[in-house]
Amino acid sequence: MPKSFYFIKPISLEHSFTSVVAMATYANDNPVWLEEAVNSVLAQDYRDFVFVIVIDGPIPDAIEQVLQKALLNDQRIVLAKSEGNVGLSRCMNFVMDWCLPYQPEYFFRMDADDISLPTRMSTQIAFLEQHEDVDVLGSALIEINEVGKQVGARTLPSGNAKLRRNMSTRCPINHPTVVLRFSALEQGFRYRNDLKNTQDYFLWIELMEAGFKFHNLKQPLLKFRRVNDFYKRRGITKSINEFKARIFAMRALKRMRLRYLVYACAVLVMRCLPPPMVKLAYKFDRYVLNR
Structure with a gap:
């Protein structure tokens, strides 16, 4: 395990669980939203899991209070901390590595500002x-x-064939809704530590290239926080990483097509437009997807 991580509240190696839920929180998280996210996991009708929350660097007292309150109310929480802010990829990879001796069956992702519906885990x-x-x-x-x-x-x-076709043009999985079979992670697949964003997109491509099968449920199982600055937060670095991911998908999945290249370039240009135009394009994209 990376030396930068340590446990505030661990569990013993004798403990067993079928699933693990992994979340990271950092200084800029909204403590009200964080509490809603934590409570939504603890309120699941499925109970056989541990909830690993990684504190990514220093946090304010308000976030600390939310976490301490949750610790007092539920023994399934495992609390770890990074000595400095290292990013989501390293936090999630730390949880994956920590899980290896326990051999759980399922690995659930959760973000600190979203809300899982009560039947999310049992349904998946x-x-x-x-x-x-x-x-x-x-x-x-x-x-x-x-x-x-x-x-x-x-x-x-939904189906794997459709997702494979879509992988060259967009990330076809809603990251905070994901559950993976832990057997895939036991083979060494991890998020890329050097990425601060789009790390999920690259991981999905690598897993699909290795032959793992994907699926999406049409049933909504999570409430995703889309705030006013959502369209402003997709900066040039994220846009470039998305472009690289699309090229990587075309090569890895042997789907290099002119239309995909044109689409990747068009999206890169669009991401550089003023936020109101990005917002309009996002809404059009959601309309096309939902159709």
Whole structure:
């Protein structure tokens, strides 16, 4: 394990669990939204999991209070901390490596500003138990604003063949809705530590190239926080990384096509436009997806 991580509240090696939920939180998280996110995980109707929360660097007292309150109320929480802010990839990879001796079956992702619906985990696990060929499972999501009001929705293609076709033009999995079979992670697949964004897109490409099967549920199982500055936060670095991911997907999945190259270049240009135009393009993209 990286030396920069240490446990504030661990569990013993004798402990066993079927699933792990992994979340990272850092200084700029909204403590109210964080508490809603944590509570939504603890309120799941499925109970056989540990909830690993990684504190990514120094945090303010308000976030510390949310975490300490959760620790007092639920023994399934494992709290770890990074000595400095290292980013989501390193935090999630730390959790994956920590899980190896316990050999859980499922690895769930969760973000610190979203809300999992109460049946999220049980619904996804039930699907995986009935479809042993599926390794990575996402779902549709509901988009909410700062006060929790629904402002949109996002439904992505479902079957593996469709997702493979879409991988060269977009990330076809809603990252905070994902559950993976831990057997894929046991083979050494991890997020790229050098990426501060789009790390999920690259991981999905690598897993798909290796032959792992993907699926999306049409049922929304998570409320995704889409705040006012959502369209401003997709800076040039993220746009370039998305462009690189699309090129990587075309090569890795042997789907190099002129139309995909044109699309990748067009999206890169669009990302550099003023936020109102990006917002308009995003809404059009959601409309096309949901159709």
